[in-house]
Amino acid sequence: MGLDNFSDLKSHLLIIFVLIFVGCGTTPDPDPPPLKAVFLGDSLTFSWDLAQSFPGQPYVNRGTPGNSVFQMADRFATDVIALQPDVVIILAGTNDVGHHFLDGVSDQFRRMITAANANHIAVILATLPPMRGSMSIHNPEIVAFDNWLKAYAGILGIVVADYYAALVDDKGELDLSFADGEQPRRFFGPPTVGEAARKDR
Numbered sequence: 001m002g003l004d005n006f007s008d009l010k011s012h013l014l015i016i017f018v019l020i021f022v023g024c025g026t027t028p029d030p031d032p033p034p035l036k037a038v039f040l041g042d043s044l045t046f047s048w049d050l051a052q053s054f055p056g057q058p059y060v061n062r063g064t065p066g067n068s069v070f071q072m073a074d075r076f077a078t079d080v081i082a083l084q085p086d087v088v089i090i091l092a093g094t095n096d097v098g099h100h101f102l103d104g105v106s107d108q109f110r111r112m113i114t115a116a117n118a119n120h121i122a123v124i125l126a127t128l129p130p131m132r133g134s135m136s137i138h139n140p141e142i143v144a145f146d147n148w149l150k151a152y153a154g155i156l157g158i159v160v161a162d163y164y165a166a167l168v169d170d171k172g173e174l175d176l177s178f179a180d181g182e183q184p185r186r187f188f189g190p191p192t193v194g195e196a197a198r199k200d201r
Contacts, residue, residue: 011028012155023063024190027145030194033144035058035087035106036058036059036060036083036084036085036086036087036151037057037059037060037084037085037086037087037177038060038062038079038080038083038085038087038088038089039059039061039062039063039088039089039091040057040063040066040072040076040079040080040089040090040091040092040112041062041063041064041067041072041090041091041092042064042066042068042072042091042092042094042095042128043062043063043064043065043066043094044063044091044094044129044170045062045063046061046063046064046065047063047191048061048063050123051137055187056167060083060085062075062079062080062142063091064071064154066095066200067092068096069092069096069105069108069109070104070105070108071129072092072095072108072112073108073109073111073112076111076112076115079120080112080115080116081116081119081121084119084121085121085123086121086122087121087124088112088116088121088122088123088124089124089126089161090109090112090123090125091163092108092109092125093128093145093149094128095106095179096145097128097138097141097142097145098194103114103174104146106152109125109152113156113158122159123158123159124158124159124160124161125149125153125158125159125160125161126141126160126161126163127146127149127150127160127161127162127163127164127165127191128145128146128149128164129142129163129164129166129167129168129174130142130143130164130167130168130172130174131173131174132169132176133173134176136172136174137150138172139172139173140185141165142164146164150162166198
């Protein structure tokens with residue numbers, strides 16, 4: 001795995017956190033070595049061209065369109081554990097909001113986090129992005145889900161990548177510049193989440 005101590009783990013987490021929010025394509029420091037990461041999710045992750053966003057990095061896309069948190073948890077062993085990454089970034093819940101919200105969802109996150117911890121894989125949880133137009137009726141549920149996710153991550157001491165904060169406009173909807181109609185438009189790149197996060201800075 002290459003994570004010899006807690007200091008190394010923190011360094012690796014800091015690197016991937018910066019990569020996500022700054023949109024950097026290369027590791028700024030050759031020591032420690034490149035981090036092996038798996039991005040787990042649904043269609044939002046599936047549409048992310050990791051090679052374009054992070055050229056030369058050992059990042060693996062395991063997004064499956066239409067997946068619920070339950071389905072991701074079921075394939076976690078084969079799509080994450082079997083690859084033995086240093087870290088997994090989980091963007092889950094888009095297809096659960098309004099259907100299974102908190103009805104067993106927390107158990108599925110717990111399954112994935114427990115499995116990751118048992119295999120010395122660090123976890124980053126991502127918030128859901130907002131919708132716009134007629135789909136914006138789901139935004140209150142998305143906000144509720146994201147608030148729960150951040151609180152849950154806080155209890156467990158897990159890093160959160162706040163995609164909602166990066167992509168929301170002043171009306172509480174998906175920023176038009178990142179929209180394809182009512183839903184996110186391959187919002188991870190380009191333009192990347194890093195570019196979205198910098199828009200108001």
